[in-house]
Amino acid sequence: MLTEQIVNLKPKVQTIIDFIAKKDLVNAHVYLHEVSNEVEGLIDSVSLDEHLIELGKYQVLLKHLLLKIQNDKD
Numbered sequence: 001m002l003t004e005q006i007v008n009l010k011p012k013v014q015t016i017i018d019f020i021a022k023k024d025l026v027n028a029h030v031y032l033h034e035v036s037n038e039v040e041g042l043i044d045s046v047s048l049d050e051h052l053i054e055l056g057k058y059q060v061l062l063k064h065l066l067l068k069i070q071n072d073k074d
Contacts, residue, residue, distance in 0.1 A: 002051055005042055009035065009058050016065055020072070029069050036062050 012035045019028035039058050046052045 002042065002046065002048075005038075006051060006054050006058075009039065012038075013058065013061060013065075016062075020065065020068060023072070025069050025073055028065075032062060032065055032069065036066075 012031070016028050016032050016035065019025070019031060036059075039055055039062065043052065043055050043059070046055060
């Protein structure tokens with residue numbers, strides 16, 4: 001179940017990237033917040049190191065996307 005949830009993060013992150021590419025920063029920011037909360041929740045329920053490592057990668061990517069959104073707003 002957890003592996004499936006991690007795999008489902010990829011298209012969600014791609015959606016955020018698509019919003020950024022379209023300069024739809026409001027929707028990008030809202031969706032990024034939702035996905036970030038989902039990742040945080042998954043991290044709390046992880047028991048395998050490999051899942052934690054994969055979620056950590058998503059966490060870093062989402063933080064970079066947040067910085068991109070914030071820089072594009074300025």
